[in-house]
Amino acid sequence: MSFQNPVFIPGPTNMPEALRRACDMPTLDHRSAAFADILQPAREGVRRILRSATAEVFIFPATGTGGWEVAITNTLSRGDTVLAARNGMFSHRWIDMCQRHGLTVEIVETPWGEGIPADRFEEILRADTDGRIKAVLATHNETATGVLSDIAAVRAAMDAAGHDALLFVDGVSSIASMPFEFDTWGVDVAVTGSQKGFMLPAGLAITGFSSRALAAVETGGLPRCFYDIRDMAKSYAANGYPYTPAVGLLNGLAQSCEMILTEGLDAVFARHARIAGGVRAAVTAWGLDLCAARPELYSNSVSAIRTPEGFDATRIVTHAADTYGVAFGVGLGEVAGKVFRIGHLGMLTDVLALSGIATAEMAMADLGLDIKLGSGVAAAQEVYRSTAAPMALAAE
Numbered sequence: 067m068s069f070q071n072p073v074f075i076p077g078p079t080n081m082p083e084a085l086r087r088a089c090d091m092p093t094l095d096h097r098s099a100a101f102a103d104i105l106q107p108a109r110e111g112v113r114r115i116l117r118s119a120t121a122e123v124f125i126f127p128a129t130g131t132g133g134w135e136v137a138i139t140n141t142l143s144r145g146d147t148v149l150a151a152r153n154g155m156f157s158h159r160w161i162d163m164c165q166r167h168g169l170t171v172e173i174v175e176t177p178w179g180e181g182i183p184a185d186r187f188e189e190i191l192r193a194d195t196d197g198r199i200k201a202v203l204a205t206h207n208e209t210a211t212g213v214l215s216d217i218a219a220v221r222a223a224m225d226a227a228g229h230d231a232l233l234f235v236d237g238v239s240s241i242a243s244m245p246f247e248f249d250t251w252g253v254d255v256a257v258t259g260s261q262k263g264f265m266l267p268a269g270l271a272i273t274g275f276s277s278r279a280l281a282a283v284e285t286g287g288l289p290r291c292f293y294d295i296r297d298m299a300k301s302y303a304a305n306g307y308p309y310t311p312a313v314g315l316l317n318g319l320a321q322s323c324e325m326i327l328t329e330g331l332d333a334v335f336a337r338h339a340r341i342a343g344g345v346r347a348a349v350t351a352w353g354l355d356l357c358a359a360r361p362e363l364y365s366n367s368v369s370a371i372r373t374p375e376g377f378d379a380t381r382i383v384t385h386a387a388d389t390y391g392v393a394f395g396v397g398l399g400e401v402a403g404k405v406f407r408i409g410h411l412g413m414l415t416d417v418l419a420l421s422g423i424a425t426a427e428m429a430m431a432d433l434g435l436d437i438k439l440g441s442g443v444a445a446a447q448e449v450y451r452s453t454a455a456p457m458a459l460a461a462e
């Protein structure tokens with residue numbers, strides 16, 4: 067018998083059966099007409115999920131990290147400066163990638179648990195009178211700390227400073243699970259991957275480019291080949307790929323977009339908010355704190371939970387895996403050992419979330435933390451039973 071529990075890591079997420087099946091395809095000739103019926107609906111679905119009327123969507127066989135590289139290598143040139151806040155492991159890694167590509171990064175060091183300081187960005191951009199800064203990098207949802215930053219505020223800061231840098235947004239753990247407004251926020255490149263909000267296996271880097279970003283591709287660029295969107299665009303125009311596409315994953319993506327858009331983006335976001343609300347109620351009942359410093363920073367896709375001083379939070383993750391066969395996320399980088407993470411994005415229901423909360427409780431109690439069994443579960447139950455939409459209605 068196989069013991070298949072849901073996972074509570076912030077990606078890869080649990081997968082709906084229909085999407086698993088959609089990825090499992092017999093071999094299809096990617097040069098045949100049938101491929102267009104997979105490729106174009108996937109691109110169109112992503113564009114709609116980005117809430118853009120005009121973004122050009124480019125999808126590479128890679129992961130979110132590859133998407134970062136797509137963004138920077140296609141638009142920036144050696145020696146260019148970019149502005150970024152470092153407030154967690156993922157923003158750190160994108161900064162590191164920029165530096166390894168010979169870019170200068172103006173780093174705003176930000177406490178882990180805080181969001182992007184838009185006011186600092188505005189000051190820095192105002193002072194950049196000779197336009198050294200070519201792009202602003204923003205990690206929308208810092209998956210390491212469970213902090214959601216305000217991208218509209220970043221855009222407003224750029225506009226207030228009258229600066230014309232491009233705005234690149236890492237939406238890997240926000241897109242398709244929390245509101246993301248490509249057009250309204252004036253995003254120039256959005257980056258995500260297949261294994262988070264899209265509920266698919268890892269393997270696709272998904273990007274959207276604005277017309278301004280596309281114009282930058284014509285005048286700049288770092289050495290690139292595999293990630294060159296000019297080759298991609300040329301191939302897309304002929305319903306093809308510059309190399310062998312991950313056909314099954316693209317088929318999964320087309321189906322995923324349809325599933326998400328059929329549920330309705332607002333309904334998807336509301337479901338994530340409800341589920342996250344239950345998890346946060348549990349954390350409060352346990353007497354623990356989130357890594358995120360304030361409620362307006364709370365992420366609806368992942369909660370990073372601080373454990374008492376002197377206790378190694380990673381033990382919870384190891385113990386839950388070894389004893390109960392349930393996966394939670396460990397703390398990364400600066401918060402390693404200080405937090406554990408409950409991922410709550412993608413395919414989750416109230417019932418699945420309750421099982422994760424119950425397991426976390428058992429693991430913490432087993433390890434001697436002062437956690438009353440059932441306290442977090444009860445708090446989450448109260449949230450879920452008072453906000454639940456009947457499944458019969460939800461299924462319509």
Ligand SMILES: *Cc1c(COP(=O)(O)O)cnc(C)c1O
Nearest residue numbers: 129130131156207209238239259
């Ligand atoms: C998961 C994640 C990434 C990296 O994605 P990979 O698919 O692992 O390469 C980047 N940024 C954020 C915010 C993420 O959550």
